[in-house]
Amino acid sequence: MTEKKARSWSSRSIASRWQHRFFYAAIRLGGRRLAYFFTYPVVGYYMLFRPDLRRRTRHYLGRRFPERFGLAAFADSFRLSLSFARVLVDRAIVGILGPDSLDVQFDSYEQIQKLLDQGSGLILMNAHVGCWQASMSSLHMLQRPVHLLIKREPGDVDRHYHEHQKEAPPYNIIDPDNLPASAVEIVGALQRGEIVSVMGDRVFGNDRNRLRVPFLGQEAIFPVGAYKIAAATGAPIAVLFSRKTGPRSYALELAGVIHVKPAEDRHLDSLRPYVLQFVQYLEEYVRNNPYQFYNFHDIWQK
Amino acid sequence: MEFKQKLKQTLIRELNLEDIHPEDIQDDAPMFGDGLGLDSLDAVELVVIVQKHFGVEIKDMEEGQTAFQSINALSAFIQERKQQ
Numbered sequence: 001m002t003e004k005k006a007r008s009w010s011s012r013s014i015a016s017r018w019q020h021r022f023f024y025a026a027i028r029l030g031g032r033r034l035a036y037f038f039t040y041p042v043v044g045y046y047m048l049f050r051p052d053l054r055r056r057t058r059h060y061l062g063r064r065f066p067e068r069f070g071l072a073a074f075a076d077s078f079r080l081s082l083s084f085a086r087v088l089v090d091r092a093i094v095g096i097l098g099p100d101s102l103d104v105q106f107d108s109y110e111q112i113q114k115l116l117d118q119g120s121g122l123i124l125m126n127a128h129v130g131c132w133q134a135s136m137s138s139l140h141m142l143q144r145p146v147h148l149l150i151k152r153e154p155g156d157v158d159r160h161y162h163e164h165q166k167e168a169p170p171y172n173i174i175d176p177d178n179l180p181a182s183a184v185e186i187v188g189a190l191q192r193g194e195i196v197s198v199m200g201d202r203v204f205g206n207d208r209n210r211l212r213v214p215f216l217g218q219e220a221i222f223p224v225g226a227y228k229i230a231a232a233t234g235a236p237i238a239v240l241f242s243r244k245t246g247p248r249s250y251a252l253e254l255a256g257v258i259h260v261k262p263a264e265d266r267h268l269d270s271l272r273p274y275v276l277q278f279v280q281y282l283e284e285y286v287r288n289n290p291y292q293f294y295n296f297h298d299i300w301q302k
Numbered sequence: 303m304e305f306k307q308k309l310k311q312t313l314i315r316e317l318n319l320e321d322i323h324p325e326d327i328q329d330d331a332p333m334f335g336d337g338l339g340l341d342s343l344d345a346v347e348l349v350v351i352v353q354k355h356f357g358v359e360i361k362d363m364e365e366g367q368t369a370f371q372s373i374n375a376l377s378a379f380i381q382e383r384k385q386q
Contacts, residue, residue, distance in 0.1 A: 176342045179334045183345030184366035209343050228343045232350040263347075267318070 023089060027096050032089065032248065039085040047078050056296040057081060063216035063300065064290055076291075083291045087131045087244065094134045101248065104138040108254035112238055115257065116144060121190030121235040123226050124197040125258075127282055128295035130242030135252040136197070137170065145194045146171040147185065171197070176225075190235045198226045200239065200278050201295050211268055215279050216286070220299040222279060227271040230260035237274075239281050243289055255281035306377045316351045317344055329374045337372070345370065352376070358383040 019042075026035040046053050057077040061068075065076055093101050115122050124139075124146075126132045139146050148171045172189075174182050174196075189196055203210050203223045212219040230237050237258040243251045258274050286293045310324040317340070331337035333348075340348065348370065352358050358380050360366050369379035 179342055180345045180348070180366045180370040181363035182342055183349050184360050184363050186346055187349040188361070209341065225343050229346050232347045 024092055024096060027089065027093055031097075032093055032101075035089045035093070036086055036247075039082055039089065043078060043081045043085050047074065047081060053081075056298075059298040059300060060216075060286075060293055060295065063218060064286060064293075066217075080291050080294075083244075084294045087134075087292075087294065090131050090244070090248075090250075091133050094137055099137045102134055102137075103246075103249040104135050105245070105249065105251040106135075106138045106141065108240070108252070109141055111254055111257075112142060112240075115236050115238055116142065116193060116195070118236065119193050120233065121193050122195045123190070123230055123235050123237045124195055125200040125226055125237050125239045125278065126197060127199060127201040127241060127285075127293075129282075129285055129289070129292050130244055131250055132242045135242035135250050138252060139195070140170065142195065145189070145192075147174050147189045147194060147196045148172070149174050149176055149182075149186070149196060149198045151176055186229060187233060190229075190233045196229070196235075198229075199223075200226060201282060201299070202297070203299070209268075211272055211275050213272065213275050213279050215283060215299070218300050220279075221301070222275050222299070224268055224271045224275060227258070227260050227274045228263075230258070230274075231263040231271070234262065237278075239278055241281070241285050243285075244292060255285065305381060306373055309377050309380070310373060312351065312355050313348070316355070317347060327373060329377075330372050333370050333372060333376070352380065356380045356384070 023035055023038065026038055030037075054074075054077050057080050058073070061073065061076045061080060065073070068076060090102060112122070122144075136146070136148075150173055172185075174185050176182050186196055201222060203221055209224050209228070210221050211224050212221055214220070215222070226237060229235065237260065239255040239258065241253055241255050243253060245251050256277065258277050260271070260274050263270070306329060307324055310327050313319065313327075314322055314324065319338075327338060334340050334345065349360055349366070352360060352369075360369055365379075369376050
């Protein structure tokens with residue numbers, strides 16, 4: 001991967017350490033309203049004076065609203081960025097003011113519990129929608145250990161919500177690059193009937209483990225790792241999306257369950273129906289919640 | 303058939319390592335990265351394959367580090383566990 005491409009796939013925060021601290025102070029002094037207020041000038045600055053960042057919103061928005069140009073497109077970029085800034089504020093609020101500062105509606109609890117009762121563990125597949133970290137704080141209801149498959153970049157100043165209180169994370173973080181330990185951890189967790197959470201719309205790792213499938217009318221790249229793990233271990237995949245439903249409320253909703261058959265044919269194409277199933281759920285989500293999709297990577301790149 | 307040969311054949315078949323033959327795999331080459339070139343997802347399958355085909359469970363990360371160093375290491379690990 002070229003350096004330019006590698007940067008474009010970076011998940012590091014665009015803000016500096018002092019900018020993050022400014023918002024943390026605003027939350028402590030004035031709560032959500034004050035922090036939300038400051039999102040207007042900050043997002044306005046980025047949209048007007050950082051065309052590179054505005055362009056990053058266009059990868060998705062240009063496909064979601066292909067008919068919009070000029071001012072309408074600028075307004076879309078502003079709205080999406082403002083919505084994202086507020087999700088980041090919400091995430092910090094959960095860390096600073098505690099999980100009770102947000103209401104998370106989790107109606108699919110019983111369905112998830114039934115999947116866990118099958119004894120093969122559970123792969124929770126999320127996407128860059130809503131505020132998955134804040135919503136994940138409600139998974140303690142399931143009373144099962146949660147393992148998060150996440151690749152964190154060195155030097156990223158953006159804090160996970162539990163890091164505000166310097167507490168131990170409520171989930172175990174598995175670094176997929178830590179081989180072969182990560183593999184042993186994943187298989188062990190699922191065989192113990194625990195939960196492994198992965199992102200279904202973020203590619204990392206080897207180029208082999210990705211497929212191109214249509215998303216919003218054009219071929220986009222999606223990872224196949226979770227489906228491979230499901231095929232190897234027999235764990236079902238619950239596609240769970242977070243959605244902001246009000247100033248201080250989120251819903252954690254089960255979009256669907258994907259059952260991957262044990263692998264007979266290891267060619268990636270055998271996993272295509274499962275990727276398509278996930279993308280269908282994701283497409284339905286972004287059609288209903290157009291300003292809650294925060295994957296700013298160019299997943300449509302050739 | 304030598305156990306290492308059987309192990310290599312099983313890995314080639316189960317991991318679908320195209321255009322690789324048992325004689326292409328060096329016994330002491332690293333399994334991940336530059337050696338056999340396996341990645342994180344292959345590793346997940348590898349853990350399951352070892353359980354399914356050889357009845358040996360890799361219980362923790364330390365065991366994984368030891369067992370998955372090379373074909374030599376994996377072969378020794380499986381044979382040792384089967385004798386226990």
